[in-house]
Amino acid sequence: MIKQYLKQAFRLLGENKLLSVISIIGTALAICMVMVIVILYIAKTAGFRPEVNRDRTYYLSVAMSVGKDDGRRLSFGSIGLPLIRECYYPLECAEVTTAIIRDRWNNQSALSMDGLKSSNGKVIQTDPAFWKLFSFDFIEGKPFTEADFDSGIRTVVLSEHVARALFGSERAVGKEMKLNFNVFRVCGVVKDVSRFANTAWAEMWIPYTAGTEYNTYWSEGINGHFNCCVLLKEGVTEEELCQEVQSRIAKFNSTLSDCKADIGYQPNSQIMEWLNGGNEGKADMAGAFLRYGIILFILLLVPAFNLSGITLSRMRKRIAELGVRRAFGASKGNIIGQVLFENLVFTLVGGLLGLCFSYVAIWLLRDWLLVTSLGDAGLSGGMLNGYVFLAAFLFCLVMNLMSAGIPAWRVSQVNIIDSINN
Amino acid sequence: MLRMIFIQLWNERKGNVLIFLELLVVSVFLWYMVDTLYVNYKEYERPLGFDISHVYHVRLATVPQSSVDYDTTAIHSHYGGGDFLTLYDRLAHNPSVESVCYTSNNHFHYRGSNSFATFKNDSLARQGYLRHVDPAYFRVFRVKTAHGESWEKLEQALRDNQIVVTGTVAETFFGDAGKAERKEIWITDQGRTDSMAYRIGAVSEPQRYADFSSYDYAYYKPVGTEEAFRNSSAGVADVLNLFIRVKPAADNSRFADDFTREMSQQMRLGNIYLKEVIPMTYYRNEFLRSWVDNIRMYASCILFFLLNVFLGIIGTFWFRTQQRSSEIGLRMAMGASRRNIFRHLFTEGFVLLGIAFVPAAIIFANLAYMEVTTQTEMQLSIAARILWGMGLTLVMIGLMVVIGMGFPAFRAMRMQPADTLHDE
Numbered sequence A: 001m002i003k004q005y006l007k008q009a010f011r012l013l014g015e016n017k018l019l020s021v022i023s024i025i026g027t028a029l030a031i032c033m034v035m036v037i038v039i040l041y042i043a044k045t046a047g048f049r050p051e052v053n054r055d056r057t058y059y060l061s062v063a064m065s066v067g068k069d070d071g072r073r074l075s076f077g078s079i080g081l082p083l084i085r086e087c088y089y090p091l092e093c094a095e096v097t098t099a100i101i102r103d104r105w106n107n108q109s110a111l112s113m114d115g116l117k118s119s120n121g122k123v124i125q126t127d128p129a130f131w132k133l134f135s136f137d138f139i140e141g142k143p144f145t146e147a148d149f150d151s152g153i154r155t156v157v158l159s160e161h162v163a164r165a166l167f168g169s170e171r172a173v174g175k176e177m178k179l180n181f182n183v184f185r186v187c188g189v190v191k192d193v194s195r196f197a198n199t200a201w202a203e204m205w206i207p208y209t210a211g212t213e214y215n216t217y218w219s220e221g222i223n224g225h226f227n228c229c230v231l232l233k234e235g236v237t238e239e240e241l242c243q244e245v246q247s248r249i250a251k252f253n254s255t256l257s258d259c260k261a262d263i264g265y266q267p268n269s270q271i272m273e274w275l276n277g278g279n280e281g282k283a284d285m286a287g288a289f290l291r292y293g294i295i296l297f298i299l300l301l302v303p304a305f306n307l308s309g310i311t312l313s314r315m316r317k318r319i320a321e322l323g324v325r326r327a328f329g330a331s332k333g334n335i336i337g338q339v340l341f342e343n344l345v346f347t348l349v350g351g352l353l354g355l356c357f358s359y360v361a362i363w364l365l366r367d368w369l370l371v372t373s374l375g376d377a378g379l380s381g382g383m384l385n386g387y388v389f390l391a392a393f394l395f396c397l398v399m400n401l402m403s404a405g406i407p408a409w410r411v412s413q414v415n416i417i418d419s420i421n422n
Numbered sequence B: 001m002l003r004m005i006f007i008q009l010w011n012e013r014k015g016n017v018l019i020f021l022e023l024l025v026v027s028v029f030l031w032y033m034v035d036t037l038y039v040n041y042k043e044y045e046r047p048l049g050f051d052i053s054h055v056y057h058v059r060l061a062t063v064p065q066s067s068v069d070y071d072t073t074a075i076h077s078h079y080g081g082g083d084f085l086t087l088y089d090r091l092a093h094n095p096s097v098e099s100v101c102y103t104s105n106n107h108f109h110y111r112g113s114n115s116f117a118t119f120k121n122d123s124l125a126r127q128g129y130l131r132h133v134d135p136a137y138f139r140v141f142r143v144k145t146a147h148g149e150s151w152e153k154l155e156q157a158l159r160d161n162q163i164v165v166t167g168t169v170a171e172t173f174f175g176d177a178g179k180a181e182r183k184e185i186w187i188t189d190q191g192r193t194d195s196m197a198y199r200i201g202a203v204s205e206p207q208r209y210a211d212f213s214s215y216d217y218a219y220y221k222p223v224g225t226e227e228a229f230r231n232s233s234a235g236v237a238d239v240l241n242l243f244i245r246v247k248p249a250a251d252n253s254r255f256a257d258d259f260t261r262e263m264s265q266q267m268r269l270g271n272i273y274l275k276e277v278i279p280m281t282y283y284r285n286e287f288l289r290s291w292v293d294n295i296r297m298y299a300s301c302i303l304f305f306l307l308n309v310f311l312g313i314i315g316t317f318w319f320r321t322q323q324r325s326s327e328i329g330l331r332m333a334m335g336a337s338r339r340n341i342f343r344h345l346f347t348e349g350f351v352l353l354g355i356a357f358v359p360a361a362i363i364f365a366n367l368a369y370m371e372v373t374t375q376t377e378m379q380l381s382i383a384a385r386i387l388w389g390m391g392l393t394l395v396m397i398g399l400m401v402v403i404g405m406g407f408p409a410f411r412a413m414r415m416q417p418a419d420t421l422h423d424e
Helices: A002-015 A017-045 A081-088 A146-150 A160-167 A238-254 A270-276 A285-317 A319-327 A332-364 A386-413 A416-421 B002-011 B013-045 B076-093 B152-159 B167-174 B226-230 B255-263 B280-323 B325-333 B338-369 B382-413 B417-422
Strands: A057-060 A063-067 A073-077 A094-102 A108-112 A118-121 A123-126 A138-141 A155-159 A176-179 A182-190 A204-207 A227-232 A259-262 B055-062 B097-104 B115-120 B125-133 B163-166 B184-189 B196-204 B217-222 B240-246 B272-279
Touching: A002 A017, A002 A332, A017 A270, A017 A285, A017 A332, A017 A386, A017 B280, A057 A238, A057 A270, A081 A094, A081 A227, A081 A238, A108 A160, A118 A160, A155 A160, A160 A182, A227 A238, A238 A259, A270 A285, A285 A319, A285 A332, A285 A386, A285 B013, A285 B280, A319 A332, A319 A416, A332 A386, B002 B013, B002 B338, B013 B280, B013 B338, B013 B382, B055 B076, B055 B255, B055 B280, B076 B097, B076 B226, B076 B240, B076 B272, B115 B167, B115 B217, B125 B167, B152 B163, B152 B196, B152 B217, B163 B167, B167 B196, B167 B217, B196 B217, B255 B272, B272 B280, B280 B325, B280 B338, B280 B382, B325 B338, B325 B417, B338 B382
Parallel strands: A123 A204, A155 A182, B125 B217, B163 B196
Antiparallel strands: A057 A227, A063 A073, A063 A259, A094 A123, A094 A227, A108 A118, A108 A176, A138 A182, A155 A204, A176 A182, B055 B240, B055 B272, B097 B125, B097 B240, B115 B125, B115 B184, B163 B217, B184 B196
């Protein structure tokens, strides 16, 4: 049966070339637009190396300090170490808490010991927990240790391209280099990280105790240079984490004399951080998803009108054939099934083409689509997982239902005698 | 002819309903997007109140004390600020540099770090920004006075230790810029509980935060006296931002690299060194990314819709001219010229678009009424907005109808009446 439908579908494709081309291009364009959106959404929210735990990661990236009595605004921005030590490191709902200093704007200069080779890049200053929250691919060596961190020993993890620039190869463990005029020992080299990993991405990672900024804070320790990420413990809910954070903040506030910390609606989940990270106020998740929903719906609806029209005219021609099938005992359901299935073949051909288009589009428009706040990024294999194909297939099914549903229903309703008379 | 077209459209209503719906939906969304782009463009087009072209950020840094390279003979705690000023002069003497200035961390265009301030008088209070700058800021960023004169007056006001307010502040609190000069204004800086009265030395042109934002309230204050500055520590290199305006003739895409290489020897003084030279456009692009992405997304959606209209029209009418070949043949036989046939089909397409556009306009009017359309604080002429939105939408869809109808209509025109009537 299915073989028969397939045969018929391909015969139909050849029959009216213009209409076939229009319907396939229409489907392909729609699936292409939808898939570009889906692929970028996946790159920004789904877990991939090194940010494998995105679904359980919560962000505490900013804090506001206000006057204790009058609530006047003092400062808003990154967090100070005292607040992190008091409130975030001891969190019981968190499996791991890591504090990160990253200078968004400025590069740091790395030099080989002889000063002949240099590489400017972004540096993350962090703690050993960072390596538990994120899983990097180590080519050689390992992360800096607790002991290094505790005594502020200058060790650095390099990404492979920095290692290559400074030492000519990625075998750099144990060698020394200069970072901002201080001598650091390389303890590990990792594979380059996709810039879509916008929390873990850097080119060099050092213990924050080896830098100088970690001890700079203001507003009684509420504000400083840090952003925090926590990994939710297995079995703990988001609400429990929020409650614990809020109660710890309240306790911390009671120890301060002139200010208090206000962290707004944080901790943020990955999606909230993506939509609203670093801003004041609550992320309008419902609004954002409604917007996405409307965009996707319209992107499918408009071509569906075209395809419906084409399917309808195609079916009108075959009404006699369908009448004969009905006369020989096919039910209305059979007819609907046949039309939908035949059409699905077209949709899948178009969908496959559309998926290819979407990769071509992403590649052509990479200067726009793949530029993150950290610079231009490539898509990595990890982001193009089964979900992409599953999503593409699902959207094809929706598209198919939207474009062939009404015609299928309409031809199934035609009176047998009328249709044979045709 | 119109009457006949209406009758024909009505008789084929079953076949027309889909293309009608498509035109309707596309018209509404296209209009929405064109309207958004129009509002964005109008916002973008207004003067910014500063000019970053040919301006570069010169990033200094200090050698950390823990480094073996730290020069212990140059003890900055006494004259680090002085070193900074020496470097400032060295930059100013470079032949490709037109002017130099520095600002404090609370004013860096397009970097989004601010100090807030509340402007007050008896009855009004407005939120705005406090900005610590060097008097030369106005020269480097080409800020004009409220009357459109160049920067000298603004620079002088800061040198006289008075403040400069933006035109928006002057207008709101004093009526206009002329009346604001020499007047006092009460301002509460962020984090302070008390207000201070400041004498306004000069009024700058109204300024906006960035290309898609509205005019805001701000005042400028000197970073500090030169005396106080000379005695500050080397930390100044980390907390102050140095900017240079480059002579247009000297500016090119390689300027930042060349300048860094050329100046790094000269810019090493004590433990301060030159780290990077970054064009202001870098910060601008970063800051505007989400807006620009949005605009690009709208543009790609518009393109997508138009392509679909084209496919829809060509699909519908290709089929229809085929079906109606006998009718067309008959009309030709009855004396209709080829051009008549062509015009007839085109009119049919446009009537269809017209019929779809009327409900589209009603839907859009409702969307506007419910404030679903893009909102702006700008005083935009509603007539102009509607005209532009509707006009552009109609022109774009119309163009697609023309192209989409072109092929089938051309084919119909070339039909031989004898052949087509043969089928009858």
